[in-house]
Amino acid sequence: MNPQCARCGKVVYPTEKVNCLDKYWHKGCFHCEVCKMALNMNNYKGYEKKPYCNYYPKRLISSV
Ligand SMILES: [Zn+2]
Numbered sequence: 001m002n003p004q005c006a007r008c009g010k011v012v013y014p015t016e017k018v019n020c021l022d023k024y025w026h027k028g029c030f031h032c033e034v035c036k037m038a039l040n041m042n043n044y045k046g047y048e049k050k051p052y053c054n055y056y057p058k059r060l061i062s063s064v
């Protein structure tokens, strides 16, 4: 069984799989929630189980 993408809900095959935040993503679906910048395992920031670029989680957290 291949897992489903947390973003688009389609099957994620091993060649395009990103395993982050306890979920699986297509490489192309793993982008910042806010600005849609492409992310990878090394530069994403997880916040409430969603990926963000470096910039946004700080703003989200500080605005609460
Ligand atoms: Zn996807």
Ligand SMILES: [Zn+2]
Pocket: 032, 033, 034, 035, 036, 037, 052, 053, 054, 055, 056
């Ligand atoms: Zn961003």
